[in-house]
Amino acid sequence: MADLPFGFSSGGDPDPDKRKKDESDSGSSSGSGPSGPSDPFGFGAGGSNFDMGDLGQIFTKLGQMFSGAGGAMGGGTQSGPVNYDLARQLASSSIGFVAPIPASTVSAISDAVHLAETWLDGATALPAGTTKAVAWTPNDWLDNTLDTWKRLCDPVAEQISTVWASALPEEAKSMAGPLLSMITQMGGMAFGSQLGQALGTLSKEVLTSTDIGLPLGPKGVAALMPDAVEELSKGLELPRAEILTFLAAREAAHHRLFSHVPWLVSQLLNTVETYAKGMQIDMSGIEGLAQGFNPAAMADPAAMEQLLSQGMFEPKATPEQTAALERLETLLALIEGWVQTVVTSALGERIPGAGALSETLRRRRATGGPAEQTFATLVGLELRPRKLREAAALWERLTDAAGIDVRDGVWQHPDLLPDTTDLDEPAGFIDRIIGGDTSGIEEALAEFEKDFTTPDTPEKPQDPPVDS
Template structure:
């Protein structure tokens, strides 16, 4: 065999026959110290790997798998990392509800977008996991789909034919490793996020304003502001996010679609997999410490393409515009009522700028790292636009994605503001013409009997 899978040694081994005939040599153990390995032993490797991860045995033993990631395993690992969670008291829940209602009242006076929250709740870290996991599935599946196939595709054709029915289990290994990373990342993030929209994406149920008292308490310990003011400030940010996500119908789907498109465009560097295969020790699959070391070698690092770079810029710009708008309306709504509003806004900006939980989690899970510099510039643009055209004119920009500022506009906002003052709506006209043309095309295809 010209190419042996996973670094099997093709050289002569004078001790091989001796080990085979020696019952104490461990020759029947596929995880022994010898370098000789039989393809039939793959089943034992994956059985041991399945046992290593509690709750994953059914997958590795050939049980049903609903997708490229074992989300039951991810949930279990996240819950294990969270540990004990004390129930939230009734008074805390009522305080959050009152804070959101007050924030909504104040926001009514500074934005044309109506309230988007239907109820306010207090979440524990476990509640956050339970209520956001479905969205994380949508974000993570495109990446996991690729990772789950790299092991099988790295095998030479001859090895693939020998692996036979075990090949499907091999293709699940990358996805299972991703599930492990997902569980650990979400477990950490669940104790750090302050609200359901803290990372700028609509992760939770629509219209549900959710604050996490435990993380808010940790944040408040290092600040001088009263806890009631901190709570109201965060409630206002949560409510402002929901106004956008509820009343800008294209926003949530475009955000999630952008993340999906970015992830699907990833290219895994197969040379790294092939290099790893040359010296791979199957025993590593049964040793958690070696598995962790293996995952940290960066062999799954995506290689950026020009298309991905452009998609990333669009996504970062949209996230920056959301965060900048939220900061602008919250500062306007609370600035005269809560003296510490500006200081709290700066605390959160620095939290993001220093690589907070959002950046770390996105970088780990989908290779997306936000650039806080654009958030500051976006906030400055929205503030200047408010001064120029008022809150109604500012919020009208959200009517269509083609009306939003571009990345270049964030760097040079004067031209964008001039266009808004001049009433330039060419962008929306072109967008509507294209939408009508697309609808007509879809209609024609639907009426075509050959379609």
């Protein structure tokens, strides 16, 4: 998997042995000693041994380090924690020239989406969510998804750029001055550079606008990527029309969820923000980094990216982050599992190669395809294939036990969805849904109705209840 932004590691690393080794290698930065998270500069617990002279020397050396960085700022303007102008430039450069999409291909995609929607009507209670079917070039994908990438990346990048500075003693903040702003700007360039490179690669390999399970494009616009579909087809002994219809069905199924489950998109993005807010950073290594760095290297913009990827910022997993990552991973797995279940039901008897295509996409996930690597790089989450299989199995069993309407009714409110425990033990969840333990469901539905049926007018205080 690609290196994470600024050299930080995911708080949800599924390999505990690797985490233990990393913590052992990091020495005092493990958090248990005087250089732990409560003392990000290693100056002693509570700052009792803090020496302003020492900190002044650190800032002097850092100022020398960044003094030659002015010429490296030419990668576009930056108004937030990420330099998105630079990201767009690098991504567009990576894409290069792309031939226009023939009208016949656009028409074929539109027909495939229309056919898929017709077949999906019999496999799900959720109505069609697409209002338009389009064929995108890699540049089209970049233009239409960058705004969503901003919403995904800004919370993490903002936290990285501010949380460590906020941990400075008050005396240090006044001394840091313009240096903090410079480091933030340089960090935005580094993040923008990594984002641009990742999006440039991803734009040429994703198959649809929802290929990573997130609503990256405009609402209701079903978009397929003809060049990527053609590349996928080369390794499959299946008719192109079947492949196109299968991918159109997956795209259309995603849009049914994102268009008709009103809380879903905000829940996904809010969970990413929760993850970012839980971040804690240990800066104990900054002094040694300043002493050993060559200021002349800052003439090269790539040097700053390399600097930040060497571990200058070292976030530490917190309980809040771990919980947020687990919720996000589970929600993405539930989306993917539901789509797989619905598409298999809609196409299974109509397209002989549907099963083989589903397996191809599962292997794509299992081998760490570009979508999973990019999401892990930028957000710190890796969507594990085990979760996908378990989620699909749960939806299939619920469909068999309770039917389509009950299954899709679970999406009415987030409190009704299965959690990680339910994925491991689906029988208990199914029993609750079909009439076993239904505690909490009525309250959740009442809350849902209150949230989404109340008119947009100020609520009057102390209104008497209305008898039913």
